[in-house]
Amino acid sequence: MTKNQESGMTKMKPWISLGGIGVLAVLLLAVAPLVLSDHWLNNLGKYSCWAIAAVGIGLAWGRGGMLVMGQGVFFALGAYSMAMHLTLETAGDRVPGFMVLYDPLAPLPMFWEPFRSTGFTLLAIVLLPVVVAGALGYALFKRRVKGAYFAILTQALAVALATLISSTIRETGGDTGLSDFKYFFGFVLNDPANRLMVYLIAAGLLIVCLLAVWQFYRSRFGELLVATRDAEERVRFLGYDPANVKLVAFVVSALMASIGGAMFVPIVGIITPAEIGAAASILMIAGVALGGRASLFGPALGAMAVGWGQSSLGSTWPDGWPYVLGLLFIVVILFLPYGLSSLPARFAALRRRPPKEQPAPAPAPAELEEVHS
Amino acid sequence: MTGASLVVTDLRVEFSGFVAVGGVSFDAHPGEVRFLIGPNGAGKTTCIDAITGLTKATGSARHGDQELLGRPVHKIVRLGVGRTFQTASVFDELTVLQNLDIAAGRHRSSFSLLRARRGVDPSIEHALEETGLTGELTTPAGILSHGQKQWLEIAMLLVQDAKVLLLDEPVAGMSQDERTATGELLQRIAAKRIVLVVEHDMDFMRRFATRVTVLHQGQVLSQGTVAEVQADPKVQEVYLGTAGAATTAAMAVVLEKEG
Secondary structure (H helix, E strand, C coil): HHHHHHHHHHHHHHHHHHHHHHHHHHHHHHHHHHHHCCHHHHHHHHHHHHHHHHHHHHHHHHCCCCCCCCCCHHHHHHHHHHHHHHHHHHHCCCCCCCHHHCCCCCCHHHEEEEEHCCCHHHHHHHHHHHHHHHHHHHHHHHHHHHHHHHHHHHHHHHHHHHHHHHCCCCHCCCCHHCCCCCCCCCCCCCCHHHHHHHHHHHHHHHHHHHHHHHHHHHEHHHHHHHHHHHCCCHHHHHCCCCHHHHHHHHHHHHHHHHHHHHHHHHHHHHECCCCCCHHHHHHHHHHHHHHHHCCHHHHHHHHHHHHHHHHHHHHCCCCCCHHHHHHHHHHHHHCCCCCCHHHHHHHHHHHHCCCCCCCCHHHHHHHHHHHHC | CCCCEEEEEEEEECCEEEEEEEEEEEEEECCCEEEEECCCCCCCHHHHHHHHHCCCCCEEEEEEEEECCCCCCCHHHHHHHEECCCCCCCCCEEHHHHHHHHHHHHCCHHHHHHHCCCCCCCHHHHHHHHHHHHHHCEHHHHCCCCCHHHHHHHHHHHHCCEEEEEEECCCCCCCCHHHHHHHHHHHHCCCCCCEEECCHHHHHHHHHHHHHHEEECCEEEEECHHHHHHHHHHHHHHHHHHHHHHHHHHHHHHHHHCC
């Protein structure tokens, strides 16, 4: 009897999560544009971009156990692809303004040329992260690089890319970044209606990414990914190559970071190395850890919360904000290693535990629910 | 005799100069429960590690006409060689069904991985019945008892459709009843498969072994049926003379029963 009930419950769970995505979709796509001012709607769009990257981090880190500390790299691939296209669109036939600053006769660098094309730009946003993460992941996972080494390596790449962009001011805009975009694929960016459209695209993409990981998590691949995270050797002894399993999750997370980066550009209006470097990459991780890295909604909501904290508290109390974030981070890691989203499961486990029973098996259900939620 | 045999010839494993296994040869056939015994450090587990690709080795380990040595771990598994570990290593956070489903997955295409599971594979139901875990389908593997975890591991090998089962101390830490159940399970599944058991427990070996290979300091000391091996003076010397007190006591019990 209980067995049937339980299997009924586990069958129900994914559909409850799907309902949650539906509620979030209504909130983001219908309610938010009605109740929020243009300023806050734009901010929500910005948080949505971070949330898209965070959903990918949840997949790679939360479910796959790969601490991706350099998602800024893939965020940059999407962001700079988009920014180069928008810069060229704004400049029209001329060479972008910042290049002429240093040398009035400067030619357009070779690698900029293809970004005039809309198709190439969209393709680059999707394919660049797939190719880069694919090659990087293949090299690392086949050599069984993992844990702290993997984390440090990805982090170092983010630092390297930010430094490279900073030092090539004539080609990439350097520390000042790329900004002053007037058009978005032909739409005037100043127009509030178009800004609403850009917001809706970003929020819509967030919903799509959540649906993608929802399917990943309920699929056999999702189970295999968790198994690989928890006992890589064991998975190998079942006839799988864990490197391939991790590679898929890593590439998908890179793709999501790139999409987030690409939408970040028209919404925020500027992209600089500071948005993709080590600090930015860690901020993305922080949101995921706060929200709950292994849960479906935790990473996205956590990233949005950190983004909101940064633009509210971070602007009114800029000196204190990093300390608040740091303190929050410490408290969550100490007391809620599975993030804020594990709170309901924790309470449920506490309530379910009959009084004065042996406490031994109690933690297990809480963690397990974490995996399925 | 149905199906291919496992033939190990002159297997050698060295760890930076130290010879852990020095030229071991034995074979195992479907239909028998083959035991690999020996004192601590005899090289039993190292033999299994070598056959499954975990440790580099020279010599030969063939299943039918397939050479196993020199292949990566997951390729050896795909040739039908499965193993368990001394400490049960199941996926604690996944349910019994999910554990078995992953084990059954190597026959699936990559794209079917992206779909959710619908229903329970017949092979999984069969393995659950065989190992007596049917009632635990939705139990998280982490809260199974120690014995049940070992059975789950064996069930995973069954759904994996392993032709060669290498079991590393499957009854360690089990109660007497669990040992008996495990031994009977091994005899049942050995009918169509090669079952090779590494064991410390002499009593268990005596009750369920068809044939035994005794290893000592990386060499084959003796081979044969339980009675033959126990009658071998070399074996008695190793167990009673040089080995640790625990094994001596265990062997003494065995000899007494024989007596």
